[in-house]
Amino acid sequence: MQVEKNTRMSVENLFKSGAHFGYSRSRRHPSVKPFIYGVKNRVQIINLEKTAEQLAAALEFVKKLGAESKTILFVGNKPEAERPIQTVADMTRMPYVTERWLGGTLTNWSEMKKRIARMRDLKEKREKGELSMYTKKERGNIDKEIGKLERYFGGLDRLEKLPHALFVVDSEHESIAVKEAKDSRIPVVSISSVDCNINKVAYPVVANDASRESINYIAHQIAHAYLEGRKEAVIPEAVSA
Incomplete structure (x- = not known):
């Protein structure tokens, strides 16, 4: 899969993926009204031509991030989002969150860094066999702690400082992450269905989330745009000693 250059092709692929299906009219947020094409069987149908335009803007932004070697944090803990999010994060070697968003992940980053450092330290000691000095029960408790830390912070192991952008699946479901990003002045790219307030997001893509x-x-379009940008990144010439 490559980044779509042709709007018509993008619309066709969005349609094939079912991106045009929204929710019932009763769940519609006023901010997405211009993006509704119509209603079929009580389900709102999203105007994919407008979605394709939004996606193109988001891809241009993400490509620039790649060219500047910036960090994107991929977020999505809905069952439908977990695998795609982890896949594209691995493709781009970016951090991700597929578990419940922990309050303070961005706004209390100094504390989060300590938890990540704790996870790294315990894993390193276990790999080096440095936990053998502890009793079997103590090692069991440490293993449990590592497991819990990996569950919530494993995807953040690649994050050394606050990210430059977030990619979020369902900006309403991930409202805490979106708010923390706004408070931290971090732009958000999102897949947002008809129940989302897209005014809270810098680069919303109105589509089936x-x-x-x-x-x-x-998500793969986003990942490929980032990787395209990385290929075009300007690498400073090495300064001879």
Whole structure:
């Protein structure tokens, strides 16, 4: 899969992925009204031509991030989002969150860094066999602690400082992450369905955020845009000693 250069092709692929399906009208947020094409079987249909325009803007932004070697934090803990999010994070070697967003991940980053450092330290000691001095019970407790830390912080192991942007699946579901990003002046790219307030997001892509196929397609477009940018990154010439 490559980044779509052609708007028509982008619309076709969005349609194939089911990105046009929204929710019932009763769940619609006023901010997405211009993006509704119509209603079919009580389900709002999203105007994919407008979605394609939004996606193109998001891809341009992400490509620039790649060219500048900036960090994107991928976020999505809905069941449909977990696998696509982890896949694209691994593709781009970026950090990710697929568990419940922990309050303070961005706004209390200094404390989060300590938890990540603790996880790294315990894992390193275990790999080096330095935990053998502890009793079997103590080692068991340490293993449990490592497991818990990995569950919530494993995806953040690649994050050394606050990210330059967030990519979020369902900005309403991940409202705490979106708010923390805003408070931290970090731009957000999101897949947002018709129930989301897209005014809270810098680069919203109005599309089905409850379909793995839709999420997978858009997330991979984001990943490929970032990787394209990385290829174009300007590498400073080495300064001879």
